[in-house]
Amino acid sequence: MAKQDQSTETRAPRAARYLLSSVAAVAAVCAAATTAGAATPKNALVMAWNIDAISTFDPAQVGEVVTNEILQNTCDTLVDFDPADERRVVPLFAERWDVSPDRKEITFHLRKGAKFPSGNPVTAEDVLWSLRRVVKLNFGNAATLTEYGFTKDTVDERIVAPDANTVVFKLDKAYPTTLILQAIAANRVAAVMDMKTIMANEQNGDLGNKYLGTRTACVGPYKLTRWNAGESIVLEANEGYWGKAPALKRVLIRHVAEAGTQRLLLGQGDVDVARDLTPEDVKDLEASKDVSILKVLRPQLFFWNFNVADGPFSKEKVRLAMRYLIDYDGLGKTIMTYLGVPRASFAQLGAVGALDEKEGQPFKLDLEKAKQLLTEAGYPNGFEASLIFGTLPHSAPIAQSVQQNASKIGVKLSLERMANAQLFSKVRGREFQSAMLAWQTGVPDAHGNASRLVFNPDNRAEAKQTQYPSWRSSYQDLALNAKIDEALLEADTAKRDALYAEIQKDVMAKGPMAFMFQMYNIAGVRKDLKDWSWTGFKTYYARTSK
Amino acid sequence: MSEVAEVGSRRFASPGRKGLPSWVWATGRTIISVAVTLFGLAALTFFIGRLLPLDPVAAVLGDNATQEAYDAMYRQLGLDQPLWVQFARYVWGILHLDFGTALTTGKPVMEDIARVFPATIELASVAIIIGTGFGIPMGVLAAMYRDTWIDQLSRVVGLIGYSAPNFWLGLMGLVLFYATLGWVAGPGRIDFTYEFDLEPVTGFLLIDSAMAGNWEMFGNAFSHIILPASILAFGAFAYISRMTRSFMIEQLSQEYVVTARVKGLSWSRTVWGHAFRNIAVQVVTVVALSYAFLLEGAVLTETVFAWPGFGRYLTNALLAGDMNAVVGCTLLVGVIFVTLNLLCDLLYRVFDPRTR
Numbered sequence: 001m002a003k004q005d006q007s008t009e010t011r012a013p014r015a016a017r018y019l020l021s022s023v024a025a026v027a028a029v030c031a032a033a034t035t036a037g038a039a040t041p042k043n044a045l046v047m048a049w050n051i052d053a054i055s056t057f058d059p060a061q062v063g064e065v066v067t068n069e070i071l072q073n074t075c076d077t078l079v080d081f082d083p084a085d086e087r088r089v090v091p092l093f094a095e096r097w098d099v100s101p102d103r104k105e106i107t108f109h110l111r112k113g114a115k116f117p118s119g120n121p122v123t124a125e126d127v128l129w130s131l132r133r134v135v136k137l138n139f140g141n142a143a144t145l146t147e148y149g150f151t152k153d154t155v156d157e158r159i160v161a162p163d164a165n166t167v168v169f170k171l172d173k174a175y176p177t178t179l180i181l182q183a184i185a186a187n188r189v190a191a192v193m194d195m196k197t198i199m200a201n202e203q204n205g206d207l208g209n210k211y212l213g214t215r216t217a218c219v220g221p222y223k224l225t226r227w228n229a230g231e232s233i234v235l236e237a238n239e240g241y242w243g244k245a246p247a248l249k250r251v252l253i254r255h256v257a258e259a260g261t262q263r264l265l266l267g268q269g270d271v272d273v274a275r276d277l278t279p280e281d282v283k284d285l286e287a288s289k290d291v292s293i294l295k296v297l298r299p300q301l302f303f304w305n306f307n308v309a310d311g312p313f314s315k316e317k318v319r320l321a322m323r324y325l326i327d328y329d330g331l332g333k334t335i336m337t338y339l340g341v342p343r344a345s346f347a348q349l350g351a352v353g354a355l356d357e358k359e360g361q362p363f364k365l366d367l368e369k370a371k372q373l374l375t376e377a378g379y380p381n382g383f384e385a386s387l388i389f390g391t392l393p394h395s396a397p398i399a400q401s402v403q404q405n406a407s408k409i410g411v412k413l414s415l416e417r418m419a420n421a422q423l424f425s426k427v428r429g430r431e432f433q434s435a436m437l438a439w440q441t442g443v444p445d446a447h448g449n450a451s452r453l454v455f456n457p458d459n460r461a462e463a464k465q466t467q468y469p470s471w472r473s474s475y476q477d478l479a480l481n482a483k484i485d486e487a488l489l490e491a492d493t494a495k496r497d498a499l500y501a502e503i504q505k506d507v508m509a510k511g512p513m514a515f516m517f518q519m520y521n522i523a524g525v526r527k528d529l530k531d532w533s534w535t536g537f538k539t540y541y542a543r544t545s546k
Numbered sequence: 547m548s549e550v551a552e553v554g555s556r557r558f559a560s561p562g563r564k565g566l567p568s569w570v571w572a573t574g575r576t577i578i579s580v581a582v583t584l585f586g587l588a589a590l591t592f593f594i595g596r597l598l599p600l601d602p603v604a605a606v607l608g609d610n611a612t613q614e615a616y617d618a619m620y621r622q623l624g625l626d627q628p629l630w631v632q633f634a635r636y637v638w639g640i641l642h643l644d645f646g647t648a649l650t651t652g653k654p655v656m657e658d659i660a661r662v663f664p665a666t667i668e669l670a671s672v673a674i675i676i677g678t679g680f681g682i683p684m685g686v687l688a689a690m691y692r693d694t695w696i697d698q699l700s701r702v703v704g705l706i707g708y709s710a711p712n713f714w715l716g717l718m719g720l721v722l723f724y725a726t727l728g729w730v731a732g733p734g735r736i737d738f739t740y741e742f743d744l745e746p747v748t749g750f751l752l753i754d755s756a757m758a759g760n761w762e763m764f765g766n767a768f769s770h771i772i773l774p775a776s777i778l779a780f781g782a783f784a785y786i787s788r789m790t791r792s793f794m795i796e797q798l799s800q801e802y803v804v805t806a807r808v809k810g811l812s813w814s815r816t817v818w819g820h821a822f823r824n825i826a827v828q829v830v831t832v833v834a835l836s837y838a839f840l841l842e843g844a845v846l847t848e849t850v851f852a853w854p855g856f857g858r859y860l861t862n863a864l865l866a867g868d869m870n871a872v873v874g875c876t877l878l879v880g881v882i883f884v885t886l887n888l889l890c891d892l893l894y895r896v897f898d899p900r901t902r
Contacts, residue, residue: 040738041738041739044738046738048852052862055605055649055651055652056652061606061607138611138618139606139607139611139615140607140615142612142615143612210652213653214652214653228661229650229653229658229661230662230859230862231854232738232741234742252738254734254852256852257849257852258849258850258852260850261720261850261851264720264721264725264733265732265733268724268732270732391865419600419864419865419866420865420866421601421605421865421867422598422600422867424604425600425601425604425867428601428604463613464613464616465612465613466611466616467612
């Protein structure tokens, strides 16, 4: 053993040399094989974005923000949101439109000579077919059309094409024209699809739903040339596009789920835009000389939703008391600084008919007021309730803040975090007491949210109006229903605004949702990328240049 | 040991029942055992999936769907059928290699797995090569120079490998080697510049680019893989080196080692030529287990490095309640473990004559 010990002593340095030289050799090989991080190509827009949510490119089925954005840049709709003012609509595939005196007929005049990437000419027949298939397929997006009277039974008669370049919407009621243009004609459901190509690939009468699961077949400034699920997306400029050719020939989107990784890629110049930065990253990057932080309010609201079927939340005063437990200012200056702005009204800032910033957020943390309201509601000692929420990063800290404030007036909230799929399932089935949720409307008009978050056509459990968050909350106020109907059809803009103001104030006082924040779209953009252009409703890749 | 070897030897040497050769019986038993294991795994995952409060219909239709559309899709997905009917249909599909369609991607699960699995195999293989290449020598050296600074170093490094979270190591690695030093390429499997220059043959970028003779692309793919693979290898290295050390210490205390040394055999020949051969079987098991764990997919490493692999696919499927994808992936993990176990059994017979 003595000899072994001795040999151990003498061999140890040799072994160390062996190990160190091995490590050095591997490091040398790595370094030799390494390529330095290069700037993004001059003719391409490169983005890092979490694109996990993409599951189809069928406009009839798409619901996710990321896929919607891809479709907006690859599939022209009849009209477009004005990049300078999202409340205005401007021509896109329809070069102009006429409205009948009774507002019940809108005639779209289409551009002539346009062709799909397949070479097929774009006709009014394609427009008709595209809109009708959305209704016939009856996915969630069908509601965009059925809400305005275009049902399975009526759509063939109500959307018609008198000639190859004209499409007419025949409305069942005198809806505001701008609302119809925003809600339908600028929506993905009005994306003009290549009927011939799609129908040639139809399977079992699916109107091309499976075919469009992995590709697009439409006309727009870009065309989708590659999608590797959970990996990357490639858009290429559509050479035969009828409109102005995009400045950048390619849009490359790399799936990067981790915000910290996106930040590193952006900092190194390996991507031009990072779309999922955390508030911490944004704060740090604001000081960067290479990166700009851009943000725009989007039509998404984050709210505390109450199931008013029974228990304490069935009482209006309890719901009002809960609003005084939300520290709008404190949260707005801390957790939500780069995520959103305080907003207590269901109508998002920027929408037609929305209350202004001050009137639309009259609440502040006031424990005494909350306690007084609880006492008036018959709960002087508070109560116990549950609060569920999903995986949105800000849900947990906001829920904890509310829980902490509630405990000070005797309300014990038990918090439960769960996967989003589980959360939605519970809320959809009315199996919750209260929940933290988000909702995004498709139109810059107060009606967008009023029609879903407040209006409830049938509150019976068996009615299963699951597409209405108001139904999910077991909330129905017939007077508000009537007022929403009245506001919808009011021709006088001032009167319409006044009606929506009343509805918003009513809902803030007694509605089933305590709205808390309107969210931002936020992106880190390299300074050598020019003219990044977006509104809350659309991002315009074709306007971007380098 | 001798008794076990004798039993083993008898079992493999004796003729089987009804005069069939024993290897036929052994193979038959193995196939039945594998089939029962996989069936049990499929059943367990399937029924747990159906019991979870997740809504696959909402995942397909979106949040705005009417109840009419919801009910129609519910029927279309076969969810209105009794559970046993759903399971029977599922098993029938599996037997035809049809795992259904993934709700999260809209593509057949088999197609998805075929797309994401090569990325994970490539990453895991490079990681296990690094982990084994460093882990075994480190373990042997630590045993040879027990209680010296080399042993202490191996312990400290091993401890860090065991305890440091891969997520943190990954981010720190990126900050240091990618963002600060610029020694390695950033997240992803390859730069966008190269992504469209190569038609995948095997799905392994290193192999495909080498086969195509595109060494620039090979270098780029290598510089992308080396950091995540090294981070993953760190954990495998810790496990392999600690286990190797422990096996080797036991061998070095055996009398045959002293005898060999007394007879004048060099220290390295004694260790590598005799002692190591005796621990090879155990080391193979350890390496195989490490590899199996790596193949399951390192979710966090794949997330940090934007690596489009199997672990992240499975996690996304789980969070979205995409049970077709979850069951398909679970079965694949089962197949990996079973296959590697079988491989270990085979290697036992190669390395250990007593088991033949």
